[in-house]
Amino acid sequence: MYSAYRKIFRAPGALGFSSAGFFARLPIAMAPIGIVAMLSQTSGEYWLAGAVSATFALTNALLSPQISRLVDRKGQTAVLLPTTVVSVIAFAALIFAANRDWPAWTFFLSALFAATMPSMPAMLRARWTEIFRGRPELNTAFAFESAADELVYIAGASLSVGLAVSLFPEAGMVASTGFLALGTSAFLVQRGTEPKVRVVKEGIRQGSAIWLRPVQIITLALIFVGSTFATAEVSAVAITKELGRPDTASLVIGVYATGSFIVGLILGALNPKMALQRQLLIALTVLALTALPLLVASSSVALLAAAVFFSGIAISPVFITAFGLIERRVPEAMLTEGVTWVMTGVGIGMAFGAFLSGWVVDTFGPSNGFWVSVFASAAAWVTVAVAQNTLAGERASSPELAPTS
Incomplete structure (x- = not known):
């Protein structure tokens, strides 16, 4: 089994973009539950925490295909760079608003803009497809990505809640935002594997x-x-x-x-x-x-x-x-x-x-x-x-x- 996965990572740049992409997609699992953990502690209102988290999740679900459509037309770097910057700034605003106990509408507004976070699993699969299109190794690469997705959901949610509970309410969201910014940056600088x-x-x-x-x-x-x-x-x-x-x-x-x-x-x-x-x-x-x-x-x-x-x-x-x-x-x-x-x-x-x-x-x-x-x-x-x-x-x-x- 090991040899099959070793083979796909021999492709130039594969290990680099896959490693960066793993960290860049952690916010998929960390952000929704991180928002709940943060706002439920800072505001004391679970309905508000759930509503802001749902606003982010549903808006992201609607925006992600449109962002990916632009990626197909303009390229990953051209689209992911500005959308990620907007998302990171909005997450930072949400964290600051929660810490300073700003009005509830600022939470929802920040969540709406944060939803420009791109679909990193799709970007990763697009790069694998560019490398192995029409070859059996592509199925192995997709299997690895599906397993990585599972690992993200296993570790991401637990990490986000654990940080918020053990350190301070905003800790999970700070880590999630950091992974988004640094992981996506590391992913985008690897232009050699960009489709x-x-x-x-x-x-x-x-x-x-x-x-x-x-x-x-x-x-x-x-x-x-x-x-x-x-x-x-x-x-x-x-x-x-x-x-x-x-x-x-x-x-x-x-x-x-x-x-x-x-x-x-x-x-x-x-x-x-x-x-x-x-x-x-x-x-x-x-x-x-x-x-x-x-x-x-x-x-x-x-x-x-x-x-x-x-x-x-x-x-x-x-x-x-x-x-x-x-x-x-x-x-x-x-x-x-x-x-x-x-x-x-x-x-x-x-x-x-x-x-x-x-x-x-x-x-x-x-x-x-x-x-x-x-x-x-x-x-x-x-x-x-x-x-x-x-x-x-x-x-x-x-x-x-x-x-x-």
Whole structure:
């Protein structure tokens, strides 16, 4: 397994941009929970902290595809530099406003501007694609990125909350902002691996990637998949609290991501030859089947942790094959935007999943929250199953393109 990953990092510049990108994307996990940890302590109002965090997360979900579309047209450096500067300044303003107890509207305004934070996972996958387009190593690279995403979510949220609680309320957000600024800077100075811009010839209009059927199908499927993430978190917190062990919630959530992390690394090393749309359907089948034991796993923390571990093993395979399909079915000039739309789908799913599972827990009890995972994973399976022929098609037709240096 080690040799497969060693091979992709032999490519010139791969280790450098991947390392920088890992730190640059930590704010994806650190910022939303960091805002809650910071404002809940400085203002004492959880509703305000949650509202500001939701404002940032939802605005970022809407802006990210548009920023990535500009990246496809103008290049990573030209777009990421100004958007990151705006985001860093806005985060700094939010931290200062919280520290100085400024009016609540300043929190929301800062969160809106901070949402210009670009989608670093999409930028990383675009660079890997530029290096390994059409080669089997690309699947291994995507597997590594999916595993890295899991690691970010395991470590990022815990780090953000831990700093805010152990040091001072703004500590998590200070660290998150620092990672964004320094990580993105280190990423952008590595121009040798930056994807070339493929310019649409004059007189030909280029639409958005979201109008392509494969992007719509995969984004919809991952909205359902994303909802299973939030359901696992909400239900784990509710069940462990009911069991009188609220301190074990973070452990259970960490186990969920750990299973996905391990299987993702193994799948990337094996690099199966089966058609990607079939691999995605199989991964979603596993996701749906492993959701069922969650319904009877609320009697003990150990049983819950075991069921959650197995329910997470299909997450990375879903991501790996989904992004692989995007790379193969979306025109090269729309790749970054296409990947970002799929990630936006995950974010939307997490938002809806958190709301719906919270309502189910409040209405029917903690043990029933996982029904959202069962229905969501089944819906994702149906979405991909009925679209197998579409996903098996050729790369979507694109406007005539001319690469630029």
